[in-house]
Amino acid sequence: MIQLFHVKKAYPGDAPVLDDITLRVEKGEFVWLTGPSGAGKSTLLKLLFCAESPTSGQILIGGRNIGRIGQGSIPYLRRNIGVVFQDFKLLDNRTILENVGYALEVLGASDGEIRERSLKRLAQVGLDHRATSLPRRLSGGEQQRVAIARALVNEPTILLADEPTGNLDPGLTDSILKLLFDANARGTTVVVATHDRTLLSRYRKRTVALDKGKLVSDA
């Protein structure tokens, strides 16, 4: 599902953020991407959803070399990739339902379909009763659940999460991770970047560790 071959990412005048990364993630796999701050986890995720392009090396998503697809094809690739961020990235002036439905709006779905599918996803994350609320009326954990509902609403084949529990109380972490495990159980390939080692020991999954831009372990 995801393949990286000798991927390097460097910015002019700085040491490489990622250096010679070769990695393969199978369809339906759940992978922890870990390492200390500055290890290159977020950059690697950005490369996967084409927010950045590699300095060298090849990246294949679903068999397509993303270095060779045109700029105009990137949006279509992103429709198969759900992304969750530490800071949620919700639109403050839109309701929860509208935030989740945004991903479907872009696909050109009808209003009825957007409402139905968004409510269904909100029900899955336990927030259908808050559909008309604005994000600021929700707790951090609830906002992250909305972000996950938005990432999953168009049933992507890949879900990328960058420190999804980084801003949350430990008590809320489990409920967020459960949503990610549920998505994985339904067949979605999930890659979660975290520097929280307690999560790795509590939920034993394949763990890819980065340090100073290099892949240091994959177990």
Add this chain to the structure above:
Amino acid sequence: MNLWRAPLPSLLAVLTIGLSLFLGASFILGVFAARALLTSWGAQASVTLYLDRSTTDEQARTLAQTVRVENPSLQVTYVDRTMALQRLRGDLGDLAGALEGLSQNPLPPSLELSPRTALQPSGVRMLAARLEQLPSVQEVDYGREWLDKLEALGNGLRVFGTGALAIVLGAALLVVANTIRLAVYARRDEIEIMKLVGATDGYVRAPFLLEGALQGLLGAALALGAVEAVRRWLLPPASHAFAFASGAVAPHLLPVHAAALLGIGTLVGLFGSWLAVARFLRA
């Protein structure tokens, strides 16, 4: 359409476009008015054909008729030698006694021509050159120096007007583009999220372009209203200060000008949005 989700930057953009277009439109109207004034001054210039002293009354009247037929826009008055002397006597007033010593009337008969409609200085000059060729015409007087100055002033105004208009419109476009960029910047998170969930550039751009066009249209309507308000309520009280300009056409917006202003506003909004969004799409 998200115009109402970020009302303040949108309102700012509308006001800026309105103000810029108001300044531009006022400037254009000012140039129009100045040119109309020059034209009216040109129209006031009369042309006098001095005929040969030996021209008979009948010949002069025939010539006057010929000029009338060939130039329907001219009012032609025949002034015979006697009438010319009477006028001179009247003009001299107390000094008219000086004319008593003359053994004969030294004044030639003449045709006085006044344009019924406004004539550009160049038109007056061409008319004079044409009339000079007529038989019995000895001299044509049309205030050559005055017209030359008037024409130079008109040309200067045209060059200055074109240059200044280009500067005003260029500045307006920059201001508008930057104002819309601020409005777009206020919604950069939205753009980022749209791109994140797979929106194409066209999908991201479309609502901003629509909003830009609408803001431009509203701004232009605002400018139009302001120009009309100034013309109706501010210009009349000020007009006595410009009494010397009586006869000039009062500046007013024709429907075609109003349509052009609305069109320019819409285009400026559209172009400004395109520039502003392009930057965020590249980011």
